[in-house]
Amino acid sequence: MLNNRKSKMIAYILLIIASIIMILPFLFIIFTSLKGDTEFVSGQFTFLPKAWQFENYVAAMQTAAWGTYFKNSFIVTFFGVGASIVVSLLAGYTFARMNFKGKNVIFIILLLGLMVPPQAVIIPQFIIMKHIPLFGGNDLFGMGGNGWLNTYYALIIPQVAAPVGVFLSRQFYQYFPKSLDEAAYMDGAGPIRTFISVYLPLSGPVIAAFGILKTVHIWNDFFHPLIYTNTAEMRTVQLGLQAFQGEFGIEFNLLMAATLVVSIPLIIMFFVFQKHFVQSLLSSSVKG
């Protein structure tokens, strides 16, 4: 008992220290974002701001086109996550519940996709993007214009191609009893009706797990917007933050304010859906 109490004590102390170390940078962000401009002149660091200037947030949001950046990020995240879920659930359901010719071969080819880091195929992906026919000034043969480059398509469609969602939903649908399909079949429902009226209403957990995973992924994505966009109008919040630092990097109070604003949506989401977050992390880990 004594031993147990002692080890609990040690656990508390250690976890408090670790938590402080992990959370300290966040406190620095918050307190720095509230400091007055003059507090940086001396070059002397103080933990708490002297002035508590909440108007820094207004100033930071007004110094760049944050409205546009947020709009872009919301659009790309919303449609990217939505399209990923729909497309992945359909494919996952098909692989889990139906038999068709070539099923295993097709599935193994999909398996291959898990081994492909997105950065490794970015060069040909970029060339394909540029030559999508009849878009961005391209002719029927994909020549002459910029295709999907610098459009929402470029930021949304490749996100849908990630195979994790198919694996998650296949795994999810696999464990339902066969009698479920048979009952639906008896009622005269075809596979599509069965999916919509029987399986879709049961899909909450997999939609939550995959949806969270994908939301974090797309909202935080810096790599693809960096490659695929080249105008300020198409910037997502991550690109906007980077550009902001390039222009106003010395004004750390505004930079920290912007950093916090960009991170806030996911931080809120994390605290609200904490349980689902952990679940999504675990389920995505068990792929294959």
Added chain:
Amino acid sequence: MKSKWNSIVPYILISPYAIIYLVFVLIPLIWVFYLSFTNQNIFSAGEWIGIGNYQKAFSDNAFLLSIRNTSFYWLFTVLPSMIIGLVLAVFMNTKIKLAPVFRAIIYLPAVMSGVAVSMTWIWLYSPIGGPIYSFLQSFGLSSKDLLKDPATALPAVIVVGIWISIGFSMIIYTAGLQGIPNELYEAASIDGATSIRKFFQITIPLLRPITFFIFIMTTIASFQVFDIVYVMTGGGPANRTTTIVNEIVRRGFEDFEMGYAATLAIFLLIIVFVFTLVNYIFTPKENDLN
């Protein structure tokens, strides 16, 4: 008629995914191999130059440095973050009341984007009154900009890498620890085993599959490191922090040497492929994590 329709339904259901996958993953995957043997750039489709790009890569100092840097980053982020993650998970598993709070705080950095993380640490390291800089200076340790000094830039980036990857190890280890039956520890206690002995003789061996899994996942992620490097240092000073992906981006989208960038991408592809394959081969088919 009905059965004919039913036999094509599966193909219709997978086709939205399959088409996007084909166009944006599968074709690029094959194409990148082809590109790596050409001198294609932004101006011309290029021609076949055999292994020219590969020979160039082996004498390309920036690329060789990027391999070295990425390997260092991998080695010095994966092991420390796994060890710290394990220790934290073990202590959290002692059923203390505030465990969920601690877990949330420690996982928080993993929710932030690479750019936001970079901004935070640019400030922490900043010589204009940044906390870490001021802290070191008050001990007379350093008056240099850690991110701009060739000797300290990579270690400074690695510290950030550890900070963002502890959360993942901790969460997965926590799940793994919950799968170890309590009776094992109780039996060991009756035999008079100390906590430390229990840790090394029960916890570590039983967590082996999970340790392996975390190792592979964090390894793959660390070989793809890009955002924090690109934003914090741009690969500098003098290529001291450049990584494989950073070189792919630089060659492909700043110098517009698509063929050569594709060659560098092949190296990344092979590294990730090998680790994924190892994972696939050594992980039991029905995963026991759940």
